[in-house]
Amino acid sequence: MAVTQQEIESRLWDAADELRVAMPEAQYSTVVFPLMFWKWLSDQGEYQHQQFLAENDDLLGGLSVEEAREIEYRDYQSFEIPVIYRGTVQERRASWSSILATITQPGLGKRVRASLQAIETANPDKFSRIFGSMTWTAEEVLSGEVLAAVMQAMDRVPKMHEGNMSHDVLGGAYEYLLKRFSDGSGTRAGQFFTPREVVELIVEVLDPNNFESVYDPACGSGGMLIASANLLKARGKRGYTLKLYGQEAVADTAGVARMNLFMHNLTQFQVEVGDTLKDPRLKKPDGSIAQFDVIVANPPYSLKWKPWTKDPRAIGAVAPQASADWAFVQHMIASMDPKKGRAGVVLPHGVLFRGGQEAIIRQRVLDDDLLEAVIGLPANLFYNTSIPTAILVFRAAGTKAPERQHGVLFIDASKRFAKGRNRNILTEADIADTVTAYHSKFDADGRPVDPDGDGGLAVRLAPTAEIVANGYDLNIGRYIKQAAAEQQDLGTLIDAYNIARAERQKSEQRMLVVLAEAGIEGFDE
Template sequence: MAVTQQEIENRLWNAADELRVAMPEAQYSSVVFPLMFWKYLSDTWEHNHQEFLAQYDGLDDLSPEEAREIEYRDHQSFEIPFIHAGTVQERRASWSSILATVAQHGLGQRVRASLQAIESANPDKFSRLFGSMTWTQEAVLPGEVLASVMRAMDRSPQMHEGNMSHDVLGGAYEYLLKRFSDGSGTRAGQFFTPREVVELIIELLAPKNHESVYDPTCGSGGMLIAAASLLKARGGRGYSLSLNGQEAVTDTAGVARMNLFMHNLTEFKVEVGDTLRDPRFKKPDGSVKQFDVIVANPPYSLKWKPWTNDPRAIGGVAPQSSADWAFVQHMIASMDPKKGRAGVVLPHGVLFRGGQEAAIRRRVLDGDLLESVIGLPSNLFYSTMIPTCILVFRAPGTKIPERQGGVLFIDASARFTKAKNRNVLTDVDITDVVTAYHSRSDGDGEAGLSARFVPITEIVANGYDLNIGRYIKQTAAEQEDLGTLIDAYNIARAERQKTEQRMLEVLSAAGIEGFDE
């Protein structure tokens, strides 16, 4: 009997909920995802092993070495090895084998040894897959709680292809990602971009068969998976995409790898490291590798160590206080020169902030690299309530003729539905935004959506300010100009700091000390 989506989701959530006595919900993912993937691997290996045994009933004519060679050649795509080989404690590093020992002391150590053994036995597929595994320590997660989680998870259906499709399995994984983010706020939400935002970006960039897709801040891998899923839904071959991602946090990179495997996507690379300081995808000459489609939802206004001499820094170097434009510069450098396009979600500040960011913005606009600015509703994300925007870039000279020499502005800030914890974009909202993006004419704000193509001459006349309210009057009329408000705040703040510094100098000269600077 086929396993339903709701059945697997309920079972897995019940297992996760066993952790409530030991840790906050924001930390559930570090335990549940490695256990879930371990069970998936074990169930798959066991299923394939039974098929092998049935085909070679008895194995009387095969030596152990011959049997192993045939099994791994024809039936298995990865290895589940033994741990403590050659000792009285020898057992296979499988879910069912360790589950049989949950009542014994040292469960966390056996789980850790099993996961490490699987990583070591499959270095090309599973190297560093399970992350740091600190949760296997008794001081972090007591053995009796880990045992309860494993028992509860074991009540979920067998996670192999003969019993459960990858669509169901991948859907269950995404369900847990969303559930953890919904219930725990920013910590879990840091690596989870709402699915509808991901779908919108992918729809705009429209990946095609055999293209390469790259996410420099890939989090849980949702954008890479969405690229393959959309292509498949459009009648294409999602499996033909080359999927590439980089993630700074080791455990989150493991979540991404497991997520991709759960969706039956095996042609991928997920590297670990700081993309701005140490990009891991490079050409032989040391320059950054280039891709057809680049997507990202980087951490907003991240403090960083600015580049001193980096070819990615077109137009200048982003300030230490915000790496927003540095991520954009990296994405631009990563675009294939013939058909590269990029979509990134960022806060509205990138549209109008001055100083070094203004110089970069001017260079990008003068190079006609920015194709579209799309204003999104506020409170879409788990980690922030601020309104965000999508910026779409095209490699130099690759815009369609109607889009050359200007920028398409779309205001979708009023298109949302209120949900329990945040606002959401509906399928209709996404479709309407994509339609406006592909339209050759301006939209008049009907149904809460406005669009206007603005020539570069008008943008230059506005000092290269990209604030949507300057170009779509509906936005300007319905809300105060956010750029003007922030500029006024920054001026007032600088004046206050200057006055405070003068006051401290006067007090110090008078011999009065003890004031905090």
């Protein structure tokens, strides 16, 4: 009998819930995902072993153990689950069922750690560092009693192999846990999980195709890479043909991403660990930045960083130390394939108008006609911030559609959302209308030719000359009057505040002089 999505999700959550006595919900993922992945590997390995035995029963009597093993691992198994503590009284396979049989014995955490490390070592091309730091296997972090309870609860999850459940169900269960952990862990969730509807919107706009490469320089749990493959599959295309690449600064999160990809049956991927801005790991043979067809990202906002001193990615200028937002954009631009590269990134509105070095970078990007669109999103969409954000869409130099060259498309989708429990949510209709607006045709004044084709969103294609006249300010309210009427132009408000502040300071200085001349002292400047 096929396993239902609800059944596997419910039982996986029961296993996760055993951790409530030991750690905050924000840390559940570091334990549950490695255990879930280990159980999946073990169940799948055992299923393939039984397939081998059933299909080769007539041959096995005439084969040595070594010959039988060679055939099994050549034709049936795609990874190895080795033996741990070989040559000792503790020798056993590093499989889920083997270690589960020892849960009443002391040292469970050590055996689990030894098993996971042995699997990584035995399969370096596939599983190197996939289980993360495994600090939770230490008794002082997670007691043997709690770990045993988690494993026993997870063992009640039906066998997770291809004969019992599809990769759609398995991957869906993984995604369910990601979202459940994120809903319960507050702002920390933003470090590894982007709401799936935001991911879907970016991927729909960038429209990856069969055999293309997709890259996320801040990949978190890998959701944007998986969404790219899922989009192709939903359209009847071949998502498995995508070549997926990512880099993630946190080793444990990178492991979550790798496991996520495997469980979605996506094996053509490379996820590296490291700081993308300081040490980009994906490069060409000559040492230059690797280039891809599609680049997607939701990087950490306004991240303090150590600016580059000399780097070819720094077009225009170097982003300020206080905010790496434009540095991520510069990296993504450098990563675009020159013939058909396109990139989509979610960033705070400050990137649209901030001055200084960021204004110089913005000017260079616009002068080179790299920015195609700015899509204003609602506030409170994300787990780690309530501020409104925007999607910036870039195209490699000279690859924008002729009618969009030397212009930027502005879409105000800031009012399109549904209220959720902890945050606002983009509905399927919101996403569809925004994508429709993105694909609009425009007249000579930059207005949509079909005013009903934009899903009711305010849309305008503004010529670059107009943006230049506005000092390269990309505030959506400057180009879409509806947005300006509904919400004061933040850039204008900041300018007005600075003027008022300067006037106030002048008035205070005059007052202090008058008071001092009158012999009245004691006021602090």
